[in-house]
Amino acid sequence: MLIERDGKYLFVLRSHTTWMNGYYGLPSGKVEKHEGFRAAAVREAKEEVGVVVEPEDLxxxxxxxxxxxxxxxxxxxxxxxxxxxxxxxxxxPYNAEPHLHDAIAWFSLDELPENTVPHIRLLLDAYQR
Structure with missing residues (x-):
């Protein structure tokens, strides 16, 4: 999810996972059984960064x-x-899953850190077009 504030977007620094530890990604996760995309996004925002998002605001x-x-x-x-x-x-927003993320940080899309998850970069490139 692209959580935007003042032209910057919220990222999580992955750690203690099975994939891309030490890389920045977006608050996100898998869709659970019988769950829609919007419901999954709302749930993951709460689980990962502690914010409540209304589906109609997505x-x-x-x-x-x-x-x-x-x-x-x-x-x-x-x-x-x-x-x-x-x-x-x-x-x-705060790091609501410290067992999976070392930190949260705000970045503008033109100042992403080198250690951004590669497919996230591709998604953001497509988003900016």
Whole structure:
């Protein structure tokens, strides 16, 4: 999810996971069984950065497909990334999952750190077009 404030976006620094530790990603996660994309985004925002987002405040940003080359080690897995942007939420963002993230940080899209998850860079490039 692209959580935007004053032209900057909220990122999480991944750690203690099975994939891309030490890289910045967006607050996100997998859709659970019987859950829609918007519901998953709302849930993940609360779980990862402690903010409450209303589904009607989500704006579709971009969708992308990733194949097995970027499958976190499972050659049969494929990914469909659905990215929403949001500019309104309740609560002050914080690292709500310190067992999975070392920190949170705000970055403008033209000043992303070198250690940004590669497919996130691709999604953000598509979003800016």
């Amino acid at each position: 704006e579709f940003a971009v969708m992308a497909w990733r194949d097995a080359e970027d499958s976190q080690g499972d050659p049969d897995m494929e990914w469909c990334d659905v990215l929403f942007s949001v500019k309104r939420w309740a609560g002050e």
